[in-house]
Amino acid sequence: xxxxxxxxxxxxxxxRAANLPCNHSTISGNEYVYWYRQIHSQGPQYIIHGLxxxxxxxxxxxxxxxDRKSSTLILPHATLRDTAVYYCIVVRSGNTGKLIFGQGTTxxxxx
Amino acid sequence: xxxxxxxPSRDICQRGTSLTIQCQVDSQVTMMFWYRQQxxxxxTLIATANQGSEATYESGFVIDKFPISRPNLxxxxxxxxxxxPEDSSIYLCSVEAxxxxxxxxGPGTRLTVL
Numbered sequence: 241x242x243x244x245x246x247x248x249x250x251x252x253x254x255x256r257a258a259n260l261p262c263n264h265s266t267i268s269g270n271e272y273v274y275w276y277r278q279i280h281s282q283g284p285q286y287i288i289h290g291l292x293x294x295x296x297x298x299x300x301x302x303x304x305x306x307d308r309k310s311s312t313l314i315l316p317h318a319t320l321r322d323t324a325v326y327y328c329i330v331v332r333s334g335n336t337g338k339l340i341f342g343q344g345t346t347x348x349x350x351x
Numbered sequence: 352x353x354x355x356x357x358x359p360s361r362d363i364c365q366r367g368t369s370l371t372i373q374c375q376v377d378s379q380v381t382m383m384f385w386y387r388q389q390x391x392x393x394x395t396l397i398a399t400a401n402q403g404s405e406a407t408y409e410s411g412f413v414i415d416k417f418p419i420s421r422p423n424l425x426x427x428x429x430x431x432x433x434x435x436p437e438d439s440s441i442y443l444c445s446v447e448a449x450x451x452x453x454x455x456x457g458p459g460t461r462l463t464v465l
Contacts, residue, residue, distance in 0.1 A: 272452070283355075283443050283456030284394065327393065337382050337447045339454060341393040 244328045249346045252322075258315040260345050262328030265309040270333040273304060275313045277324040278344075284327065287313065318349045353378050353448035355457035363463045364434050371430045372460045374444035379424035381447075384454070385417070388441040397442075400427050434464045 245263040252258040264273060274289040288295055288302045290311070295302045301314040315322055327344040354377040364370050374383065382401055386394040397417055398408045406419040420428045431438050441459040448455055 274453075276454075281459075283445070283458050284454075285456070286453035289452060325393075337384055337399060337454065338396060339384075339394070339445075340396070343393055 244330055244342050246326075246328050246342060246345045248343065249348070251348050251350055252315075252318045254320060254349055254351050255317055258313075258318040258322065258347055258349070260313040260315075260326050260328075260347065261310065262313070263310045264328070264330050267308050267330050268332070271330045272333065273302065273308075273311050274329045274331050274339070275300070275302065276327045276329065276339070276341075277322075278327070279321075279324040284341075287326075289331075318347075320349050320351065323347060323349045353380065353446050353455040355444060355446060355455055357444060357457040357460050359460060360458065361461040361463075363465060365465055366434055366436065368434050369430055369432045370434065370462055371428050372442050372444075372462075374427045374429070374457055376425045376446050376448075378448060381424070383421065383427045384445045384447075385419065385427075385429045386443045386445065386456075388443065388459070390439070394443065397429070431462065434462075436464045438462060439464045 272289050272291050275287040276284040278284045288300050290302045304311045325344040325346050329339050356375045358373045385397040388394045396409050397412045398406045400406045400419050400421040402421050402424050418430045441461050443459045445454045445456040
């Protein structure tokens with residue numbers, strides 16, 4: 241599975257959009273981009289995933305570049321409860337159970 | 352979705368003993384996964400447990416140290432054997448539920464080895 245690169249930490253003001261980048265330059269055509277987050281002392285929580293097209297759900301939007309080598313997770317109106325470690329993970333189709341976690345981005349939402 | 356519970360939520364164990372962690376899911380699932388999260392680190396996959404077959408272990412993890420049982424489609428156990436302080440971690444189980452492409456994680460078991 242392709243490796244990902246994320247900034248170790250980011251800050252965001254409460255109520256503003258949080259844009260979390262992820263590089264996955266070695267991604268293959270049959271690999272998805274998944275985002276999970278882990279709030280302190282909890283198990284990871286699924287946020288969103290995509291293959292080629294941009295995706296949106298009730299939690300976030302996922303923007304994938306045309307060449308698929310990078311993506312951005314957007315939390316449109318960050319709240320204090322969005323403070324967490326965010327993991328960008330590339331997963332091969334048919335192998336979605338095996339998640340290889342990198343170090344992720346620690347997002348601190350500030351009042 | 353799937354709701355996962357783990358027991359115990361935390362434990363303190365002595366060196367050389369073993370701890371068995373239980374993972375219960377509220378629906379039948381084919382695959383269950385066990386992860387370890389060492390202090391200050393991200394998660395590392397230990398093994399995949401399918402009902403009716405031997406667990407598949409990732410590189411660096413062996414059955415003698417981390418035996419896994421999967422007696423039915425809603426339950427699994429992970430035993431951490433011959434404990435040492437280096438085994439102090441959070442252990443989490445997860446499942447891929449209902450044909451969805453997302454995983455659901457349990458709350459974790461925090462193990463401290465003295």
